[in-house]
Amino acid sequence: MAKRKKHKKHEEHIDESWLVPYADILTLLLALFIVLFATSSVDASKFKQLSTVFNEIFNGGTGVMEFQSPVPDTNPSNTESNIKVSGAKTGGANHEQEELREMQTKINQYIQDKQLTNKLGTKLSDEGLLVTIRDNVLFESGSADLRPEDRKISKDISNLLKMDTPRSVVISGHTDNVPIQTYRYDSNWDLSVMRAVNFMKILLENKKLDPEFFSAKGHGEFKPVASNKTSKGRAMNRRVEILIMPRAEAGN
Template identity: 65%
Template sequence: MPKRKKKQHHEDHVDESWLIPYADLLTLLLALFIVLFAMSSVDAAKFQLISKAFNDVFTGGTGVLDYPSPVPEGQKENLDRKNDADNNNQQKDKGGLGKEDQKELSQIQQKVNAYIQEKNLTGRLATKLTDEGLLVTISDKVLFNSGTADIRPEDQKLASEISGLLVMNPPRSVVISGHTDNMPISTSQFDSNWDLSVMRAVNFMKILLENPKLKPQWFSAKGYGEFKPVASNSTEEGRAKNRRVEILIMPNENNQ
């Protein structure tokens, strides 16, 4: 009988030579991404983090990206300053003070606090750093008699001294606001607490502007009546806290 020929089994091998140029293409794309990122970003710290991450994945933590800084030494200081300014502006966009504003306003606050201690005005004057700026609160009993908007003659010297604390370099915008409690008022001079609060702010501002070192264009006056209380009007103590004049020293426009 004729011998049967054994069938020969040939395994088909897939040509994988395409993997080499494909890998090269991925490497080039990765390099291009890193270069574009480096050109578009000034945040050196973020660049280093991303560079390290790519090195860890593709080279086990070592490679050409493993440098102490991607920024030439001569430019690093300028980038640091720009990053600080960007962070300052981002903080303001969120409704808060930037680092530079906080530093400068804190220095002004220290000067005002030193004056308060020197003149034994604790409890009658107070300072607070807020998101809007440095707030100086003055109790109404320091400046006014009940139901009036005229600064008492014996307190005009105090107002003049406060004006000296507002002489700043560079100058800043200052907002003077008047506040009252919710006890109704109706006199021949004032129809409401709103009228009273406005005139108290204006009259106090006029005393401040007698200082020749202060310019009117830096100042504005507002009256809120009883509509921005800081305490409950249900007690005499709370109403006393609500009767006040506030000085808001705004952030420096050059820091914005």
């Protein structure tokens, strides 16, 4: 009797070829949603980063999503207007400096004519025009009352501060570091403040000056310009300063 041949059972093979296009579709959809999300916030730097990543993923970084600004500037006048604004600011600042320089020349001429070079001085900086007056020009030691003989200098200075268009003017008082305590002034703070205020009052007796643009403050001994270890240095630190500031609109 012939033996029956045993037939081996073959496992059934499942066709998985559909997975490849399915995976490609999912990848493309994911990429689409990421791009839509990124571009919705219109962030140029993020857009550029995404562009680079997807270019590398799909074809080695070239061609598919070459970066361009998501919101191109279609108005070339924007750049031109920015340049004009910047130029206007620079021009305004230069004009301010030129006007302050003219005022410095006028004050320096007064100082020279009155032979006050050892008592008054000027300095021009970005903060404005600084006029320094040594305290021995205006006050007795330890006093904030202007000496009668020096009121003439104060009047002359007030005339030099007349401007067609007013600027802010800050009067500040300074002392050396020698402690002071009298029945009128408890400290160098008090003395420096009152010197600034009293000098400002004399200036504003000139009715051609607008008090709205003037202010006064005291620094005591805390902003020295020289060493307090010598008598010469202490004399330089005892001073009143007039800061004539650039007009505010020049910086806008």
